[in-house]
Amino acid sequence: MYTILDCYTDEAAGLGVPPYLGTYPRYVYGYLNKKNTKYITIDDLRLFKKYEGKEKEITLKDKSQISTYNLTKNDIKKVLEKTKTLIVIVGVHVPGKYLSALPGTLKEVSELIKDIKCFKILTGPAVYGNQLLGGKFSESVPLLKKDVHEKNQGVFDEVSVNQGVFDEVSVNQGVFDEVSVNFFRFGYDEVSKISIKGAEILKQIKDPRVIEIETGRGCDIGKCSFCTEPIKNRVEYRDKKDVLNEIKEFYKLGAEYFRLGKNTCFYSYPEAVSLLKDLKKLKLKVLHIDNVNPVKVMMDKNDEITKTIVDVCTSGNIAAFGVESFDSKVVKENNLNCSPEVALKAIKKINEIGGEKGENGLPKFLPGINIIFGLIGESKKTHKENMKYLKKILDSNLLLRRINIRQAAVLPGTQLMKEAGNKFLRKNKKYYWKWRNEIRSKIDNEMLKKVVPKNTILKECYAEIYDGNKTFLRQFGTYPLVIGVEGRLELKKFYNVKVLEHMQRGLGGEVI
Template sequence: MRISKVLILDGYTDEPAGLGVPPYIDVYPRYIAGAVWSVDKSIRVDYVTVDEARKDIHKFIARANEYDLLVVIAGVVVPGKYLGGEPIRLEELKTWFRLIEKPFKVLVGPAARFGISSGEGGRVAALPKEVSESFDAIVKGDPELYVYRLLSEGESAASPYEVRRDYSLVDKFAVLGAKIVEQHPNHGYNLIAEIETFRGCPRNVVGGCSFCIEPAYGRPVQRSPEAIVREVEALYRYGVRAFRLGRQPDILIYGSPEIGDREWPRPNPEALRRLLHGIRSVAPELETLHIDNVNPGTIVHHKREAREALKVIIEYHTPGDVAAMGIESADPRVIEANNLGVYPDEALEAIRVVNELGAKRGWNGLPELLPGINFVLGLKGETKETYRLNLEFIERVYREGLLVRRINVRQVLILPGTRMWGYGDRWVREHRRLVQSFKRRVMQYSRLFLQRVVPRGTILRRLYIEYYEPSLGVTFARQTGSYPLVAELPCKIGDRGVVDVVVYAYGARSVRGLPLPLEPNKTPLKLIREAFGSKVAEEIARWRPFTSDQQLRMLGLDQYFSVERGYACTP
């Protein structure tokens, strides 16, 4: 097969250990591009997101027919609400690729490996015939290996089921493929690169959680710190300034020699230090360095080493970081039935430890490192009592005065190869009303926690404008980060830009804010009062109209207001 032109269509992915919805770029397109260029650097590789394709689908289809190989990345395992892009829809998978005839077409990612999610939990559905018959290959293994074999050895040698056993090839692909980020629409703006440190769950020695696919990878395999640093160096060279160490089930145990031998490996803080120091050395002016998953069980089983590992993370990362904890359930019976491994008192202790070490506020207005809490609903053995116990756990966390950055609730997606596949979806089907009620209560708590994390008057630094929604009269903006806090600004700001924001009100998952500096003569006094208090509002009212910034400096208000460069933010 002679291949000189390759097109990668990124339909976006969202998995327990990996995110690829903008502003994120996941490892899939980078590894695939690297696999191509490792065979022949002269091959042209183009990258397009599904949102770009949607703008003119007829033009995209015509363009795709000019290539020799089309690789489509798709699959959302943990569905969420996305501000930066919309993952490829089932209907698009069914229709678009029947119209593309010239290239060899390959489907990769969770959609190829597992099937299609409804977004509401339950069993994942097999790929519809209309989808599978539109592709020449459905890759259930690692896509970069398939593409590499396809180009280097031919179609007959490329197995769609091949899974890597080490990182020898991937470490090479990751560096070579870093250049593809230059074609991402968020490049040069708020692009975040997802970085893989290891794959597989150490709890596979006891079977792992009933719903999780990570144990299916077998014994965990880690990347060397040198290889990760080389990848970050390449990405930084091509303009990436935000990174998340998100592709692993527990960042605290990176570098532990006990991974693969013990259920709860002992953290290795010095290995983390080597990794993070290396990243900082090759990316000295990075804007964001965040983590993702932390197993609360690691913190309670290895208190001293886990605390040291968390301190190392806080030393090298950037503020606003989130340690997402898969608590999953606070019902001991569900924990036992699904081998979750962490009980409520242990989870609470882990949340306390992260608060103790990470609650200090950083330069960007957010605490250094806060816990996130994940719940999975619909697990084996779940009853009405489970929902009461889950709410009771959240209430305990709140009553203690602890900070939680986010509470994430999802219904279990039952994947082939997990024990839940054998248990079935009866708990998902039976408890749909309980799920909705629970989610409503969680939204109430989420708002309360937000008020605690960013009190009124908090100034958040360097938020990127996402877009303006005319029907709401709101501009959406957020920082780069693991779980960036969305700010709703009641005025129109340019298409792209970076602003500081003062918080004045709250939703369940977002805050209302005003861009800084404000134009003192036009901004409604009501908004000024809500953001800065009555004293500042009265001072502004008394001296209006301001004719220069010198007047504001004399009153000590120039930090928040400017006649010359202020935003006239009106609802």
């Protein structure tokens, strides 16, 4: 029997951390096309191995245990006994903060599976490096078993692109029998079939999921110093009919929340407008997008894409702009794709077309921006420039739905790794808390008050976790805001919540 072990994935182009369901396990499931293929999560395995399969009671003093929160319907003991081949999906490249999930690292999963007797294959973005924490090099964990390494069964064809990760293979203490790039390199002809069959995986999952849908891979203009996407994929787009068929299949199986997020820029998808117009007929509960290149927003005729997004997608939608830095020196030295001026124009454009309040209480479509610390050429001036532009945005009454700040993960094969490694991260680390805090307190908090003013009612918020006598909820969708309410609400249920207060990035409210 085949078993897929999902340790969750987070890349610049594609999210597979619950409540998101990523493409990797779905495609592998569809590819195997065997009736009895099982899907389990790292949470299932942790619960089984560390807590004898018993979910911990969360007393009023406790916080929900997010490491064992995302369970499948499967009996893990039975599944592991019958497993002949275990396909392990690992890979966090752009580490974030996750409210109700904890992705597995190579180190952790190696430890958890070492005594399971079966053939073990590692796949997913981790074969290009894995790092749960920004500001660090990727994990360097021995992967392959000693005997496999000695026999050299052909898996080393891939070493050239993966040197950083495989350096340690020579230590020969790993647990995997094979490290496979092929399990996540399906051509789009194949994806057209396996993505449909893979939708069935949903039947094994307990809780609702946001289905991350792929529209394309590779990056058509970017050469950003920190990014692995151009190394991993050449530019390719899926046929619109394949994307539609996959969404329809999930919809038939009960999925209601979708994000067209597995791509590097939704505006680059050649059939963006017509795909959205076709999706309008499905009346999905949530339909969002993710990455957008600001340069594309400002291209001639692309207002049509923006207008169609506002018309078809559900509110709370975000164009996540990979601005990364407003310091033109850093932009240049890291080959970033967008100048500060273009970013500003694109922020204005999305605000003009999408800024109106939508049905779920949030504005329909707003820009979000990403800022990265630790890039080549970073100095104190970089923070000054970032603040200058962010203040300008705030003072012009333009809205940003969210500002993502992270430290660069230095990944093998990237320009950042080759030219600087963690040089700038080390040099400026002492300022990061201060820089981040200044953005959070002077910009985020003010922005949040404008985006979701006091007394706004946010609809359909899903109660996700407890922390002491508080419940934290989020709407389903892209980069949802976290809302804390006093008391313990029944988890995994929906509530309408009135906003009462604004924290730096989250909200406080009451159920109405």
